[in-house]
Amino acid sequence: MALVSFSGGAMAQSYDDRPQAVPVAMQPEEVNSGASPSQMLVDERAGGWVAIHHTPDAGVHTDLCIAGSESEILMFRADADSLQVRSADDHWTLATGEKGDMTVTVGAYTRVFHMQANDATTLAADIKPADLTGLLDAMARNHVAVVKFGDHTTLSVGLSGSVPVLDRFRGCAETQHFADLGQGAGQKSSPF
8 A cells, every 4th residue: 555645736647738738637538639619618726726617619608517636636527417526547547447446535534436437547436416515525624635546555635725626616516507515615705
């Protein structure tokens, strides 16, 4: 079992080459495949965390909200059909449909996610809105998340900067009617 610690400025392992690049694993396939009106836009970036949304029609609609550590070890995805926890590493070589458990511990919060390979480098598991709200709330109160894959690999993800990023993700998911993920720790301001 290896314990790897990331500083708040951990960088993703694979980026595209455009300005304001986002981790490749966070992008829908059509964004990676060539020119189209489809765009991935950065909403918030802080302390090694990034919140982005995808628009299929040059900004008219949003069909996908994503947030996660730029290291891609812990990511969240929301669209009209699903809410997911994801993890990716461009050094992985996962078999199609490969399955395994990923345990996330943040302070007193612990949850086992039954992950399945989406592709050779990305694992995903569906999660219910209330369960994701609990995880996001725990992340807002702590400084580190520990992610364990099976019994072999344990990684630490710094949570510095994650509050505004995850609040932006919550707002995107709610605004698009994908999921109600509760009010984030940084969403206490009002213009009134």
